[in-house]
Amino acid sequence: MNKSICFLISTAFAFSTASAQLMLDFGPTIPIGTDLYNSPAHASGAISVSDTTWNILGKADVSSGLLFADGTAATGVSVNLGTETFAGSDVISFTTNPGKSSALGTGFNGIDGGAGWFSEGIFADQSVGTDGIWGPDNAANGLRIDGLVAGAYEIFFVGSNTNSNVGGAIMNLYSGVGASSNSFDFSSLMATSSTITNNTFWSEGENYARATITLSEGQSLFLANDTTGLDNDRGFINSVQINAIPEPSSFGLLAGILGAICLVRRRRA
Numbered sequence: 001m002n003k004s005i006c007f008l009i010s011t012a013f014a015f016s017t018a019s020a021q022l023m024l025d026f027g028p029t030i031p032i033g034t035d036l037y038n039s040p041a042h043a044s045g046a047i048s049v050s051d052t053t054w055n056i057l058g059k060a061d062v063s064s065g066l067l068f069a070d071g072t073a074a075t076g077v078s079v080n081l082g083t084e085t086f087a088g089s090d091v092i093s094f095t096t097n098p099g100k101s102s103a104l105g106t107g108f109n110g111i112d113g114g115a116g117w118f119s120e121g122i123f124a125d126q127s128v129g130t131d132g133i134w135g136p137d138n139a140a141n142g143l144r145i146d147g148l149v150a151g152a153y154e155i156f157f158v159g160s161n162t163n164s165n166v167g168g169a170i171m172n173l174y175s176g177v178g179a180s181s182n183s184f185d186f187s188s189l190m191a192t193s194s195t196i197t198n199n200t201f202w203s204e205g206e207n208y209a210r211a212t213i214t215l216s217e218g219q220s221l222f223l224a225n226d227t228t229g230l231d232n233d234r235g236f237i238n239s240v241q242i243n244a245i246p247e248p249s250s251f252g253l254l255a256g257i258l259g260a261i262c263l264v265r266r267r268r269a
Helices: 002-018 033-037 040-044 248-268
Strands: 021-025 078-084 091-093 100-102 132-134 141-146 151-158 170-178 183-185 192-195 209-215 220-225 239-245
Touching: 040 151, 040 239, 151 170, 151 220, 170 209, 192 209
Parallel strands: none
Antiparallel strands: 021 239, 078 091, 078 141, 091 183, 100 132, 141 220, 151 209, 151 239, 170 192, 170 220
């Protein structure tokens, strides 16, 4: 009985931390095998390689049925996609979705790669970093996520035109929080930028952007990508991973309480 109580408490603790990770893949390609954990968040250790449940969104909104990375239901969480009201407006409208979805991956990096650069290494096969959504041309694209619980989150964002032969394209990730809205004005926000120069391993700033935000109760998360660099002046979205960051104080306190309870139970046994 005592061992069962300890097991249930430990399981609940693990569940509460693992269920705060959401993985979104955009475009038509479905990751399988090792590509399920071929991603920035897995490579950094933020998400366990055993948590491999991706939500395949294509270019459509999802109002229900999303899953967390560990396969549990993301009840109440929804994703709305949007595109710039007009090129250069710096305002994403969630009443219009990006118009194009493709497997991509035919381009090469013009700086340090040859033909097939975007179909090799981390971008090979069914990589979540290769296929994506975009459109219209020269416009930024974005998404709004509703229903996440309050707390701090880190965001791993991949967004590049992997059909392009232009090296050094820069993806500018803008992140914000606020009340749910049909628009996201990112004109006053500071971008987290990344230049696509590495196809060998996932590296922050070289093939993905990383940002941190803090959500209050009831707030939505807003993201926008405005990629620049010659023929890349349009916002691509390949994949997004969101990982909840436990507060060190509360995390340690909870772990200590659980450990003490288990110890007392075992001694009484």
